[in-house]
Amino acid sequence: MVLTICVPQFIILICLFFSASIILPLTTPQMIADFTACGGMIMLATGFRISGIKSFAIANMLPALVLVMPISHLWTTFVK
Template identity: 50%
Template sequence: MFADLSACGGILTMAAGFRVSKIKSVPLVDLMPALILVMPFSALWSSLMQ
C-alpha cells in the first residue's frame, strides 16, 4: 500500500513540475482525490489477489 501511495505522490509531483515549468497546465486539485482513493483500492486489490 505504501508503494502505491508513493507512486501516486510521484505522479502528482511530476504533474506539479509540468505546471511550474509551463510544459502542460495540469489541474492539480483534480488529482488530489487520488491520494485518498489509492489506499482503499490498493487494499482491495491485494485482498483479491491472494
C-alpha cells in the same frame, strides 16, 4: 494557482501523520508503495505545470491521495 496545491496536500499529509498509529498496522508495503507512487505522479504533474510544459488539473488529482490505499488493499485482496 500552483502554489495553492501544496496546502491541501500538506493538510492530507498532516492528517495521515497524526493518524499513523491507527493506519500503520493496517498497511502493507504494497499499499505504501502505491501511496508513494501516487504522490510522485502528482509532484511530476505539478512540475510540468510550473515549468509550462503541460497544464494539468492538479487539484482534481488530490482525492487520489485519500483513495489510493483503500483501492490498493481491495486490488491486492480481490484481484491478485
